[in-house]
Amino acid sequence: MKFPAAIDGLFRQLTPIILLGVLVAIFAEPWLPGAAWLKGQFGELAVLRLCVAALGLYVLLLWGESLRLHGLLTGVLQAFRELHPQRSTKAAEAARNPKARLEAARLLIAAMASADPSIRATSLHNLKQLAGVDLGEDLAAWQRWLAQQDAQAGR
Numbered sequence: 001m002k003f004p005a006a007i008d009g010l011f012r013q014l015t016p017i018i019l020l021g022v023l024v025a026i027f028a029e030p031w032l033p034g035a036a037w038l039k040g041q042f043g044e045l046a047v048l049r050l051c052v053a054a055l056g057l058y059v060l061l062l063w064g065e066s067l068r069l070h071g072l073l074t075g076v077l078q079a080f081r082e083l084h085p086q087r088s089t090k091a092a093e094a095a096r097n098p099k100a101r102l103e104a105a106r107l108l109i110a111a112m113a114s115a116d117p118s119i120r121a122t123s124l125h126n127l128k129q130l131a132g133v134d135l136g137e138d139l140a141a142w143q144r145w146l147a148q149q150d151a152q153a154g155r
Contacts, residue, residue, distance in 0.1 A: 011061070018058065022051045072103055079104035079130060098153055105130055105149065109142045 029035055029047045038046040078100040108130065111123035120137070127142065128134050135141040 015058075018054070022054050026051050072107060075100035075103040076107055101130060102146070102149055102153060105146055109139070109146055112137070112139050112142065 025032060025047055032047065035047055038050075042049070105127060108123045108127040112120050112127070114120055114123070124137060131145065133145070135145060
């Protein structure tokens with residue numbers, strides 16, 4: 001599942017706050033408003049159970065994110081294999097995946113917004129090889145190119 005950039009960014013920003021909140025809830029449990037009610041309704045370990053459930057949910061979200069990133073990175077590697085096909089025809093056939101090429105381009109375009117000049121330069125170099133065109137360092141031009149490629153691929 002692909003989240004919009006705003007939700008993805010919000011998830012990354014809220015992560016430390018949520019984890020600190022769980023930590024505070026565990027250690028400050030006797031002084032939490034409503035803790036007595038929770039204990040009365042759900043037992044002595046209610047707050048601890050809620051914290052464990054929150055952490056379990058968070059681990060599941062991280063697991064899903066790791067699967068998503070694994071798929072993206074696999075697509076990037078496949079797209080780069082297409083640029084330099086192996087001797088194996090099976091590997092070369094697997095690398096000819098237009099979706100993987102577009103995902104690789106999407107990641108490289110996103111990396112061009114990095115504050116690190118070496119990341120921007122490496123991303124631009126690889127993007128030019130992958131795309132077969134040179135649009136320079138203009139991020140907006142690359143985003144327009146990607147939109148055109150997406151339209152042609154029927155996304």
